[in-house]
Amino acid sequence: MDKKECIRRAEQVLMHTYGRYQVVLDHGEGVYLYDTDGKKYLDFSAGIAVFALGYGDEKYNEAVKAQVDKLLHTSNYYYNEPTTFAAEKLVKASGLDRVFFTNSGTEAVEGAIKLARKYYYKKHGVADSQIIAMEHSFHGRSMGALSVTGTTKYRTAFEPLIGGAVFASFNDFESIKEKVNEKTAAIIMETVQGEGGIYPADREFLQKVRALCDEKGILLILDEIQCGMGRTGTMYAFQQYGVKPDIMTTAKALGCGVPVGAFVATDEVAAAFEPGDHGTTYGGNPFVTNAVSVVFDRFEELNLTAHVKEVGAYLYEKLGAFAQKHSDKIVAHRGIGLMQGLEFKEPVKEIINRAMEKNLILIAAGANIIRFIPPLVIEKEHVDEMLAILEKSI
Ligand SMILES: *Cc1c(COP(=O)(O)O)cnc(C)c1O
Numbered sequence: 001m002d003k004k005e006c007i008r009r010a011e012q013v014l015m016h017t018y019g020r021y022q023v024v025l026d027h028g029e030g031v032y033l034y035d036t037d038g039k040k041y042l043d044f045s046a047g048i049a050v051f052a053l054g055y056g057d058e059k060y061n062e063a064v065k066a067q068v069d070k071l072l073h074t075s076n077y078y079y080n081e082p083t084t085f086a087a088e089k090l091v092k093a094s095g096l097d098r099v100f101f102t103n104s105g106t107e108a109v110e111g112a113i114k115l116a117r118k119y120y121y122k123k124h125g126v127a128d129s130q131i132i133a134m135e136h137s138f139h140g141r142s143m144g145a146l147s148v149t150g151t152t153k154y155r156t157a158f159e160p161l162i163g164g165a166v167f168a169s170f171n172d173f174e175s176i177k178e179k180v181n182e183k184t185a186a187i188i189m190e191t192v193q194g195e196g197g198i199y200p201a202d203r204e205f206l207q208k209v210r211a212l213c214d215e216k217g218i219l220l221i222l223d224e225i226q227c228g229m230g231r232t233g234t235m236y237a238f239q240q241y242g243v244k245p246d247i248m249t250t251a252k253a254l255g256c257g258v259p260v261g262a263f264v265a266t267d268e269v270a271a272a273f274e275p276g277d278h279g280t281t282y283g284g285n286p287f288v289t290n291a292v293s294v295v296f297d298r299f300e301e302l303n304l305t306a307h308v309k310e311v312g313a314y315l316y317e318k319l320g321a322f323a324q325k326h327s328d329k330i331v332a333h334r335g336i337g338l339m340q341g342l343e344f345k346e347p348v349k350e351i352i353n354r355a356m357e358k359n360l361i362l363i364a365a366g367a368n369i370i371r372f373i374p375p376l377v378i379e380k381e382h383v384d385e386m387l388a389i390l391e392k393s394i
Pocket of ligand 1: 104105106107109138139140141190194195223224225226227251252261
C-alpha cells in the first residue's frame with residue numbers, strides 16, 4: 001500500500017491519541033528500521049526503550065516462533081515451564097524474591113500500588129494509606145499509575161483518580177521527608193526519570209530515601225520500566241546505587257517486543273498478597289514468558305551490560321562534546337549508559353523531523369529534550385553515524 005494511503009486509512013479508524021510521525025514502518029534489521037518505501041533509518045528510540053536486542057536477533061525470533069506452535073496460553077490456574085524459568089531469571093537479575101507478570105508497564109505499576117496498600121493494610125489494620133510520588137514522574141496511563149504520575153496535563157481531565165497520592169520533588173530529600181506521615185505506605189519513583197526528561201536519581205538522595213523508608217517502615221517502589229533491563233549498564237539501575245527497593249516494576253525491554261511487564265518484591269512484602277488479591281488472564285502466559293527467558297539468556301550470551309557500559313560511555317563523551325560545541329542551542333546533557341538526553345532551548349520536534357528525513361529515528365522526552373535510547377546492541381560506529389545526522393539536523 002502507498003504510504004499516504006496507509007496514513008489516511010489509519011487516521012480514519014484509529015483514535016487520535018498520538019501525534020504520529022509521517023512514516024510507515026515495515027521491517028527491522030539489527031539497529032535499522034525500514035519503511036514501506038524501502039528507506040532505511042538508524043533507530044535511536046528502539047520502540048521506546050523496548051528492542052534491546054535490536055531487530056531480528058535469531059535466537060530470540062526462533063524461540064518466539066517455537067512457542068507459538070507449542071503453547072501460547074494456559075491461564076494462571078496451571079503451571080508451565082516458560083513462566084517458571086522466566087521468573088527464576090528475573091529474580092536472579094533483580095536480587096528480589098517474587099514475581100507477578102503483567103501485560104504492560106502500567107499494569108506492573110498498578111500491581112505494585114495494590115501490593116503496597118495490602119502490605120500497609122495487613123500491618124496497620126486500616127486501609128486509608130498514602131503513596132508519595134515524584135513531580136515530573138511517569139508511571140503509565142491506567143488510573144492507578146496515572147494517580148502517581150507527576151505531570152498535571154496527563155491527569156487533570158481524568159480526575160478523580162485514586163486517592164492518597166501526594167507529590168514531592170525528585171532529588172529533594174527534604175521535600176519527601178516533609179510529606180511522610182503515619183499514613184505513608186510507600187514512596188514510588190523512577191530510578192532514572194525517563195519521560196520527565198532523563199533525570200537520574202542522585203546517589204545520596206536515593207540512599208537517604210532508602211534509609212528513611214527503613215526507619216519508618218515505608219516501602220520503596222522503584223519503577224525500572226524504562227531504565228531497567230541493562231539500559232544503564234547494570235541489569236537494573238538501582239544496582240549502581242547501593243540500595244534495593246522493596247518492590248520493583250519492569251517492562252519495556254523485558255519482552256523485547258512481546259507485551260509483558262512484571263512487579264517483583266521481597267518475600268516479606270510479597271507475602272501480603274493472598275490468593276484472590278490480584279490476578280490476570282493473559283499476564284505472564286507461556287508465549288511472553290518464553291520470550292522473557294530468552295531475553296535474559298541473550299543478555300548473558302552477548303554480555304550486554306558490559307557492552308552498554310562501553311558504548312554508553314562513548315555516547316556520553318560524544319554527546320557531552322556535542323552539547324558544548326552547540327551551547328548556543330543546547331542547555332544540558334544528562335543520563336547514564338544508553339539512556340541519555342540533550343536539553344535544547346527550544347522545542348525539538350522540528351529537529352526530530354529533520355533527522356527522520358535524514359534517516360535517523362529519535363524521540364523526545366518533554367518538549368525540549370531529545371532522548372537517546374537506542375537498541376543496546378548498537379556499536380560506537382552507530383553513535384558516530386547518529387551524531388553526523390544530528391549535526392546536520394539542528
Ligand atoms: C513506559 C513506562 C511506563 C508504562 O509502561 P506501558 O507498558 O506503556 O504501560 C511506566 N513507567 C515508566 C518509567 C515508563 O517508562
